[in-house]
Amino acid sequence: MPRLEFESLEKLDHYLAAGGSLENTVCQSLDLRGRTQALVAANLRGAVFLGCQLEPVAMAHALNQGGMLFPRLPELPYDPYRGFLYSVEELLEPEELEQRFLAGDEFAYDKTLDGRIYTHWHETGQERPPDILDALGRRLHDHAITDAMEELLEGREVVAIMGGHSLGRDHPDYFKVALLSRRLTQEGFFMISGGGPGAMEATHLGAVFVDRGEDELASAVAALESAPTYREKREWLLTGVAVRRRYPPKDPERAQSLGIPTWLYGHEPPNLFASHVAKYFANSVREDGLVTVAAAGIVFAPGNAGTVQEIFQDNTQNYYIESGPSPMILFGEDYWKWRRPVYPLLCSLANGKKYENWLSITDSVGVVVDTLLRYRSA
The missing domain is CATH 3.40.50.450 (Rossmann fold)
Structure with missing residues (x-):
């Protein structure tokens, strides 16, 4: 049975007010310093606290009952235990970004959360961080995402x-x-x-x-x-x-x-x-x-190496899948037949396979929509 997860204090408070047990639950990146009384009174057996802030008495109670505390990682511009997806507002701060650009700040983007995380990624080894904590932080972050x-x-x-x-x-x-x-x-x-x-x-x-x-x-x-x-x-x-x-x-x-x-x-x-x-x-x-x-379904608009890679990733999944292949629609006949001629090869691979009837190519918005609606009702 999946563990119950709490990504917000509001959700946690509502659950506790209704008499819910915290046994085997997970709290993600919450500041629980104002919830010490409730935590000390709770059954925390098997409870997991990912990057949460707890007062010492609550921390001791959790550990004594067999709870698990995953500590916050220092000096990171991102939260590796975040409980939510990002928004454009959080990553780019659009209104502030606009004001900085219009004021002549050429580093306006670098000051956004997105820019700061990218700078940190670049300065800490890019794809191969030498520091194990940087590598761990990224893996935890991607798991949370x-x-x-x-x-x-x-x-x-x-x-x-x-x-x-x-x-x-x-x-x-x-x-x-x-x-x-x-x-x-x-x-x-x-x-x-x-x-x-x-x-x-x-x-x-x-x-x-x-x-x-x-x-x-x-x-x-x-x-x-x-x-x-x-x-x-x-x-x-x-x-x-x-x-x-x-x-x-x-x-x-x-x-x-x-x-x-x-x-x-x-x-x-x-x-x-x-x-x-x-x-x-x-x-x-x-x-x-x-x-x-x-x-x-996936629609493939014109693209180059990255899009071609995605086409063959999707094709591989459909090729080996045991049930329920999903539609692959190449959007742009001239492009995918002649400029990047992957469609003939895809047809050859799909021959006799379950996804053969769901592989198509078209220039028409209407045909794409009709194909996906037909798959929905199949």
Whole structure:
């Protein structure tokens, strides 16, 4: 039986007020110094405290009863035991970021939480940290992110759109991806992407516009086009902040989406339109998770090496899966048949396999939507 987890004091207080037992429960990164009386009176057998702050008497009681205390790790710009996914507000502080940029601060992004974590990652060995505590902190952090992501996605029909980070906001495919994501969100699918620029950004922009018209979406894309790629980081972020402010979601619950970026590519800031952000240190964990959680289908917009890698990761899962292969839809016939000719090879691999009927290629937003709806009802 899974352990009951507490990520907020509000949830914990409500549970205790209802007479709940803390035996075999988990508290994640909570300041419990104001809950000493309740803790000392509680049964803490098997209770786990991940990075929590406890007063000495509560700590002694927990240890005496067989509880486990995982200590906070010092001098980290991130919380390795966090109980929630990130938000754009937490990572990028959009309004403050805009003010700093407009005041002439060329290091405005570096001062955001996202920028500070990326700097720390860069200064502590990047992919191979020499300090075991840095390595441990990252692994604990990524585990916490996965746990929070699984809680968010439970019971949802998840569709991913993969595609290139270099796809410009001024490219016709950017608007097509945004339109597609909007349509799929309207149909009740939960949209995810790699969380970065390009086709990934368009995915989340489309979800934000679930309750707005196509003309408003076109106006938003036109406003973004003045900074077409993330290489102009200042302008790219500023235009994103402005569009975000001008077009808030009408129904935040319906407009939710999840971006899954990585600090391995930390020079690319996460886009500003995802409602939730599951940012990882380990790109391998992130990539496998992206493909695995999108059980309702994956759409592959034009992209290069990273997108091709994701195509074959998804193909491998479908190739060897024993039941329930999910749709693979290549979005862009000319691109995937001739410029990056992976479709013929995929067809050869799928021949005679269960996923053969769910492998397709199209230029049409409507065909993608119809395919995923057909899979839903199959």
